[in-house]
Amino acid sequence: MAASATEPGDDALDYIAARLINGKLTGGPVEDSVDLPRIEKAVREILIAVGEDPDRDGLRQTPARVARAYAELFAGLRVDPAQVLSTTFEANHQELVLVRDIDVMSLCEHHLLPFRGSAHIGYIPGPDGRITGLSKLARLVEVYARRPQVQERLTSQIADLLMSKLAPRGVIVVLECEHMCMAMRGIQKSGAQTITSAVRGTLQNDAKSRAEAMALILPR
Numbered sequence: 001m002a003a004s005a006t007e008p009g010d011d012a013l014d015y016i017a018a019r020l021i022n023g024k025l026t027g028g029p030v031e032d033s034v035d036l037p038r039i040e041k042a043v044r045e046i047l048i049a050v051g052e053d054p055d056r057d058g059l060r061q062t063p064a065r066v067a068r069a070y071a072e073l074f075a076g077l078r079v080d081p082a083q084v085l086s087t088t089f090e091a092n093h094q095e096l097v098l099v100r101d102i103d104v105m106s107l108c109e110h111h112l113l114p115f116r117g118s119a120h121i122g123y124i125p126g127p128d129g130r131i132t133g134l135s136k137l138a139r140l141v142e143v144y145a146r147r148p149q150v151q152e153r154l155t156s157q158i159a160d161l162l163m164s165k166l167a168p169r170g171v172i173v174v175l176e177c178e179h180m181c182m183a184m185r186g187i188q189k190s191g192a193q194t195i196t197s198a199v200r201g202t203l204q205n206d207a208k209s210r211a212e213a214m215a216l217i218l219p220r
């Protein structure tokens with residue numbers, strides 16, 4: 001079946017945006033916010049520019065496929081990350097909560113090539129002991145990762161939103177990623193891991209707490 005911008009794939013894209021924030025859409029239908037025909041036109045131009053025939057059988061649907069793929073990969077641009085943390089709980093827990101090894105896939109904003117790895121997110125609840133659902137930490141990663149990114153900004157955006165919405169005593173976010181723009185092209189060094197951290201509040205100020213959290217995050 002021929003795929004086009006107005007076929008059932010659009011529902012799937014709305015579903016992806018909704019899934020990022022637990023069933024609530026903030027950005028409206030995808031066709032209102034992502035100009036799929038414009039992406040298609042640009043991809044067709046790229047194919048011609050590199051010397052391909054965009055009308056040959058295998059490539060005919062490629063511009064439409066790439067348009068839908070980009071809408072999916074950048075679905076986080078249509079989502080308000082604050083909504084991810086709209087549900088919190090009283091737990092009277094005063095110690096570290098840490099979710100390790102959250103899968104991260106994003107696109108670097110310099111080359112639009114993927115970077116991929118793990119996120120580790122920890123926080124010490126505030127005096128009210130308020131916590132959030134563990135899955136919300138992974139959702140937060142998804143919302144910010146599904147945008148053109150640099151790893152440093154992705155790391156600090158997660159930390160800053162947790163600080164402002166959860167009012168914890170401290171936050172630590174560590175990302176370990178491999179960048180395809182360093183592996184597939186350019187310097188062509190595959191396997192290099194970039195590690196970024198964003199540390200806030202007491203985890204920033206208290207070296208002992210920070211060292212304890214880091215030992216749990218990067219034990220090797």
Ligand SMILES: Nc1nc2c(ncn2[C@@H]2O[C@H](COP(=O)(O)OP(=O)(O)OP(=O)(O)O)[C@@H](O)[C@H]2O)c(=O)[nH]1
Nearest residue numbers: 108109110111149150151152179181182185186187
């Ligand atoms: N700091 C940072 N740099 C990134 C990230 N993703 C890609 N880059 C870098 O962005 C830089 C862009 O550098 P430019 O010199 O403008 O582009 P370029 O000529 O394609 O660079 P090379 O990759 O060195 O060939 C490169 O050094 C990439 O490695 C990221 O998440 N954070």
Ligand SMILES: [Zn+2]
Nearest residue numbers: 108110111181
């Ligand atoms: Zn890049």
